Amino acid sequence: MLLDVVYHATLAPQVRHAVASASRRGRDSKCRYHRLVQPYFTQDGVTLYHGDARDVLPELPRQSVDLLLTDPPYGMGYGGDTAGGASANNVAADGVRQGIRVIRQVMFETAPLLARDAHLLMFCHWNSWPDFYDALSGYATMRNALIWHKAAGSTGNILANYIRDYEVILYAARGSRDILGEGRYTSILGGYPTVPPKQRDHPTQKPVGLLRHLAARHCPTGGLILDPFAGAGSTLLAAQELGMRSIGVEMDESYCEAAAKRIQQATSQGALFDGAA
Numbered sequence: 001m002l003l004d005v006v007y008h009a010t011l012a013p014q015v016r017h018a019v020a021s022a023s024r025r026g027r028d029s030k031c032r033y034h035r036l037v038q039p040y041f042t043q044d045g046v047t048l049y050h051g052d053a054r055d056v057l058p059e060l061p062r063q064s065v066d067l068l069l070t071d072p073p074y075g076m077g078y079g080g081d082t083a084g085g086a087s088a089n090n091v092a093a094d095g096v097r098q099g100i101r102v103i104r105q106v107m108f109e110t111a112p113l114l115a116r117d118a119h120l121l122m123f124c125h126w127n128s129w130p131d132f133y134d135a136l137s138g139y140a141t142m143r144n145a146l147i148w149h150k151a152a153g154s155t156g157n158i159l160a161n162y163i164r165d166y167e168v169i170l171y172a173a174r175g176s177r178d179i180l181g182e183g184r185y186t187s188i189l190g191g192y193p194t195v196p197p198k199q200r201d202h203p204t205q206k207p208v209g210l211l212r213h214l215a216a217r218h219c220p221t222g223g224l225i226l227d228p229f230a231g232a233g234s235t236l237l238a239a240q241e242l243g244m245r246s247i248g249v250e251m252d253e254s255y256c257e258a259a260a261k262r263i264q265q266a267t268s269q270g271a272l273f274d275g276a277a
């Protein structure tokens with residue numbers, strides 16, 4: 001039940017201001033602002049907010065984020081997987097124009113939170129990447145477009161000539177910090193198959209292994225990762241597994257609940273292994 005995963009902790013006073021600022025902007029119903037008063041969940045350096053990122057982000061500490069790692073609504077009107085597993089509901093803000101407007105607004109609110117040498121990684125669809133590129137390039141230097149080769153066709157027009165078997169990950173940076181690790185890495189990321197529909201908590205869930213790979217190369221040890229479109233918390237899980245801190249924001253409560261459960265589960269599995277060692 002939800003109450004099991006609500007922690008009334010640390011950042012509540014700051015977020016209280018969100019009520020006022022959100023009211024000033026007057027974007028939505030009072031009900032949502034009420035829910036912003038506290039983090040939905042905090043544990044092991046993971047903090048998850050249930051709310052609209054445009055309202056939560058202005059309340060977070062400035063220049064604190066080392067890596068923006070996010071998978072926004074693609075603006076494709078995604079309808080979900082109907083074959084079972086995660087719910088077939090639409091992903092919020094996934095209408096074509098609505099999607100890009102939200103991303104621009106979220107980038108505007110994210111910019112002051114970025115550390116001077118922050119990296120930014122943003123998933124996007126082949127059809128929406130030019131808009132996403134524009135949204136990112138106003139705030140950081142574009143460095144590359146990575147390819148996640150999914151090795152399996154995605155949903156979409158199955159009669160298309162080319163299988164839609166990849167997604168683009170735009171990479172931008174502030175300052176001159178390089179990626180971490182030895183040597184050079186290919187820009188094509190293979191070996192991370194899509195999450196099977198029946199194992200998904202979210203219709204567009206990303207593999208945690210892929211996010212871990214990205215976080216390890218782009219976030220310094222102990223750094224802070226921000227995902228303003230957290231979904232079922234895959235980015236937060238990757239950060240947790242690497243011992244990094246993370247902040248997620250998700251406006252759909254059912255995905256917040258799924259994220260909190262996944263993180264709790266990972267913690268208890270970790271504790272189990274530690275005990276066995």
Ligand SMILES: C[S@@+](CC[C@H](N)C(=O)[O-])C[C@H]1O[C@@H](n2cnc3c(N)ncnc32)[C@H](O)[C@@H]1O
Nearest residue numbers: 052053071092093202205206229231232234251
């Ligand atoms: C593509 S999904 C992210 C899936 C995630 N990477 C995962 O693996 O579970 C994008 C998410 O952004 C959420 N979203 C859309 N607009 C939002 C907003 N303004 N603030 C916070 N979350 C939002 C949607 O509810 C959706 O769950």
